[in-house]
Amino acid sequence: MDQQPRKLGIREYVSMAILMVGAKGTEDTPTILYKAVQNALWMIPILAAVIFVIPLHLLLKTLSLYPGKDLFSVIRKLFGKSIGFFVCLLIFLLCSMGISFDSRSYTNIIWTYYFPTTPILVLFAMLMTICAYGAKKGIQHIGSVSYLVIFYTVVALYIALLLSTQSGTIRAIFPILGPGPLKILKDSYLGLSLFIDFFLFTIFIPFVSSGRDFRKGTWLAFIFITVQITLIVLTYLCMFDTSLGTIGYPFHTLIRFISLGSYLPNVEILFFIIWLMSAFIRFTAFLYINGMMFGLLFKIKEFDYIIPALAVIYLLIGSIPESTIVVSQIKMFTSSAAGPVFITISVMLWITAKLRGEFKHAKKRSSM
Numbered sequence: 001m002d003q004q005p006r007k008l009g010i011r012e013y014v015s016m017a018i019l020m021v022g023a024k025g026t027e028d029t030p031t032i033l034y035k036a037v038q039n040a041l042w043m044i045p046i047l048a049a050v051i052f053v054i055p056l057h058l059l060l061k062t063l064s065l066y067p068g069k070d071l072f073s074v075i076r077k078l079f080g081k082s083i084g085f086f087v088c089l090l091i092f093l094l095c096s097m098g099i100s101f102d103s104r105s106y107t108n109i110i111w112t113y114y115f116p117t118t119p120i121l122v123l124f125a126m127l128m129t130i131c132a133y134g135a136k137k138g139i140q141h142i143g144s145v146s147y148l149v150i151f152y153t154v155v156a157l158y159i160a161l162l163l164s165t166q167s168g169t170i171r172a173i174f175p176i177l178g179p180g181p182l183k184i185l186k187d188s189y190l191g192l193s194l195f196i197d198f199f200l201f202t203i204f205i206p207f208v209s210s211g212r213d214f215r216k217g218t219w220l221a222f223i224f225i226t227v228q229i230t231l232i233v234l235t236y237l238c239m240f241d242t243s244l245g246t247i248g249y250p251f252h253t254l255i256r257f258i259s260l261g262s263y264l265p266n267v268e269i270l271f272f273i274i275w276l277m278s279a280f281i282r283f284t285a286f287l288y289i290n291g292m293m294f295g296l297l298f299k300i301k302e303f304d305y306i307i308p309a310l311a312v313i314y315l316l317i318g319s320i321p322e323s324t325i326v327v328s329q330i331k332m333f334t335s336s337a338a339g340p341v342f343i344t345i346s347v348m349l350w351i352t353a354k355l356r357g358e359f360k361h362a363k364k365r366s367s368m
Contacts, residue, residue: 012143040178048191192339
């Protein structure tokens with residue numbers, strides 16, 4: 001007799017969300033944001049979270065009308081088959097561009113700091129091969145591994161931040177408003193790229209134990225990530241000050257300053273291994289999301305078989321730019337574009353459901 005696959009519990013889902021979103025504080029995103037708002041960088045995660053919380057609430061409210069339904073199914077139901085297909089296709093294409101250049105960015109980090117003599121293409125291929133293998137194992141395995149490593153990853157991160165404070169100064173955040181309040185508000189939309197993954201997590205709804213656990217886990221991870229990324233970028237500011245704008249990957253520069261006495265002067269390899277595990281989990285989950293999106297778009301039930309093909313396509317796309325600067329620019333452009341698009345879709349879904357009376361119908365069903 002066939003058994004139903006085990007669903008994700010709230011612990012596995014929250015662990016996976018924290019690892020996937022929290023990793024953005026350890027790549028080149030903080031440097032890109034610093035160039036826009038300078039020493040007011042630490043405000044951007046908070047302002048972006050305040051902006052994003054409303055569309056996220058509306059999206060979760062709308063999806064709660066359809067228990068057990070994923071994002072794509074709800075989009076097609078509310079927008080219709082034709083419009084819904086093109087909206088879902090837009091989401092898939094944005095995510096495909098995102099994972100192509102995001103994974104290439106992580107490959108650049110590995111190549112720059114740890115394996116400079118190894119060809120980038122070889123490192124990139126190894127990263128995508130491992131992630132494709134993990135994605136084929138299924139979301140339940142990804143969630144279980146996430147839960148196993150979340151404690152060590154978070155503890156290692158905060159140890160690194162704590163040890164780096166001995167070389168930093170809090171005076172680096174002054175003047176506290178940086179280039180001015182208008183400039184901060186104008187560029188705060190760039191920070192939406194930090195949280196757009198929460199929009200994509202709604203694909204996981206059918207795999208989470210209950211809709212209530214999904215919503216609760218989403219808000220727990222959202223609050224935790226907001227605080228964590230704020231602390232990360234604040235640490236970067238205090239340690240690097242104005243030179244942060246010239247450092248491509250501040251986290252990996254930071255851990256090179258860390259030492260545990262004269263007997264352990266170079267401990268960055270320990271932090272690198274833990275960071276690498278979280279990177280594997282991040283792109284493994286994203287490959288699974290994109291594979292599931294492709295399956296929902298073209299009605300392919302056994303979508304796990306196309307995951308290796310998608311990994312090869314993303315490898316080829318991400319390998320096109322030769323310059324690491326171009327990779328960062330394309331990656332940030334894609335993320336910046338995805339933020340407003342995903343927010344617009346979330347709000348439009350809520351408005352459409354409201355106009356169609358879906359909330360009234362749900363209220364009547366619950367009262368019966």
